Amino acid sequence: MDIIKERFKAKADAAATEIKELLKEHGSKKIGEVSLSQVYQGMRGITGLVTETSLLDAQEGIRFRGYSIPELQEKLPKAKGGSEPLPEALFYLMLIGELPTEDDANRITSILQRRSHVPNHVFAAIDALPITTHPMTMYVVGVMALQTESVFAKNYADGLSKKDYWESTFEDALTLIARLPRIAAYIYRRKYKNSEHIQPDGLLDWSGNLAHMMGYDDESFYELMRLYMTIHADHEGGNVSAHTTHLVGSALSDCYLSYAAGMNGLAGPLHGLANQEVIKWIYEMQKEIGSEEPTAEQISDYVQKTLKSGKVVPGYGHAVLRKTDPRFTAQMEFGKKHMPDDKLVNTVWKIYDTVPPILQSLGKIKNPWPNVDAHSGALLVHYGLVEYEFYTVLFAVSRALGVLASLIWDRGLAFPLERPKSVTTQSVKLWLEGKDEIWEG
Ligand SMILES: CC(=O)SCCNC(=O)CCNC(=O)[C@H](O)C(C)(C)COP(=O)(O)OP(=O)(O)OC[C@H]1O[C@@H](n2cnc3c(N)ncnc32)[C@H](O)[C@@H]1OP(=O)(O)O
Numbered sequence: 001m002d003i004i005k006e007r008f009k010a011k012a013d014a015a016a017t018e019i020k021e022l023l024k025e026h027g028s029k030k031i032g033e034v035s036l037s038q039v040y041q042g043m044r045g046i047t048g049l050v051t052e053t054s055l056l057d058a059q060e061g062i063r064f065r066g067y068s069i070p071e072l073q074e075k076l077p078k079a080k081g082g083s084e085p086l087p088e089a090l091f092y093l094m095l096i097g098e099l100p101t102e103d104d105a106n107r108i109t110s111i112l113q114r115r116s117h118v119p120n121h122v123f124a125a126i127d128a129l130p131i132t133t134h135p136m137t138m139y140v141v142g143v144m145a146l147q148t149e150s151v152f153a154k155n156y157a158d159g160l161s162k163k164d165y166w167e168s169t170f171e172d173a174l175t176l177i178a179r180l181p182r183i184a185a186y187i188y189r190r191k192y193k194n195s196e197h198i199q200p201d202g203l204l205d206w207s208g209n210l211a212h213m214m215g216y217d218d219e220s221f222y223e224l225m226r227l228y229m230t231i232h233a234d235h236e237g238g239n240v241s242a243h244t245t246h247l248v249g250s251a252l253s254d255c256y257l258s259y260a261a262g263m264n265g266l267a268g269p270l271h272g273l274a275n276q277e278v279i280k281w282i283y284e285m286q287k288e289i290g291s292e293e294p295t296a297e298q299i300s301d302y303v304q305k306t307l308k309s310g311k312v313v314p315g316y317g318h319a320v321l322r323k324t325d326p327r328f329t330a331q332m333e334f335g336k337k338h339m340p341d342d343k344l345v346n347t348v349w350k351i352y353d354t355v356p357p358i359l360q361s362l363g364k365i366k367n368p369w370p371n372v373d374a375h376s377g378a379l380l381v382h383y384g385l386v387e388y389e390f391y392t393v394l395f396a397v398s399r400a401l402g403v404l405a406s407l408i409w410d411r412g413l414a415f416p417l418e419r420p421k422s423v424t425t426q427s428v429k430l431w432l433e434g435k436d437e438i439w440e441g
């Protein structure tokens, strides 16, 4: 057995024993109360999931196994000559719970390189779609076509024992992660570059290869991809893409089925699609104003117009965060280092100065600060990656690292089917009248 798989198994067994003890002693402790409003309002603030890979603090932002983004940038192994973390190293951290050595990170890189071959029928499935199809639809179709390769599905059909679920899931997760850059790059080159495809470079790391296959062979773009793939990888368990992957996975759907389901959620404009919406919104503003460099006053007027027309300001607000997203800040730092004079990047910074007080003044928006999606597109445009409908695909490639590490943990801990209770408004009214027995069972 591969050493990383052995390490995971040892960690998962120890954690399972610990959780068993913990629940034996504390299982009946109450962790909170649920109000009727919460049930109607997207379950905001209800703790109801266990996700081991990362934890979100409303003020501080995300920590991956306890490490903040600046700490990851300092402590995770880097590519040769690079200064951003290798996302493969973050995957190891999320999976094993400890910082990897350089050897550990290289081991993941080489496993992914070895498994990166995508069967032809996946490309044929993508090619069968009209060229006008949204890249996220092509991507999910590609992932679904790849489901023919699921070891878990095959082994389950052959009578796999419960105690071995984790191992087939581990294998599927690594194979799927290995193949995603090729699928993403294929879609990019098919839709935007006349189907002139670029073969993988066996010597490059996972993100470097993605950049290479998309046609961006520039060391500073490789660095952007490493940072991008690291910071978008995970955001604890309750966000739509992670929660969906976990929920669908709880039915013992394999990695391919579960991840594809999660990415359909990422493709929604209130979640991952917001990254394309931000750039679209800025372009529309520039067009209306007739300038590439809107003033603070022009931005302010445009925000008011957006709000008046019943639309959200994309890239701002968050269901949990109550401060500027540290993923926004990490990208701002990257911008300051690599492209301080870029006009679009400077516009993103000016929007950051202008928008929060306006949103705050409305009184109803709980978080007026920018999230990760407010910044990512402008960095990509700087390198010529202007096709903003593609941006969520990059987010999806990264998100695979977190949600699939979590799915391996779900199997390692033998988590059960997820099935919360729902109610009807009629039943709520009966409950309010004191006929509460309908809520039982
Ligand atoms: C990777 C990610 O998924 S990060 C999020 C990406 N999404 C976006 O950037 C889209 C813009 N933002 C939003 O729509 C929201 O802030 C969300 C979906 C992220 C969070 O939603 P919620 O937790 O419901 O936010 P909140 O409790 O603050 O919402 C209260 C009200 O403010 C509105 N609001 C929240 N953010 C914004 C915004 N950026 N622009 C305008 N109105 C907003 C909500 O639509 C809601 O209005 P309503 O009462 O009329 O229905």
Ligand SMILES: O=C([O-])CC(=O)C(=O)O
Pocket (backbone or CB within 6 Å): 234, 235, 238, 239, 240, 241, 319, 320, 371, 372
């Ligand atoms: O946490 C959330 O709800 C949304 C988010 O920022 C993410 O998934 O990256």
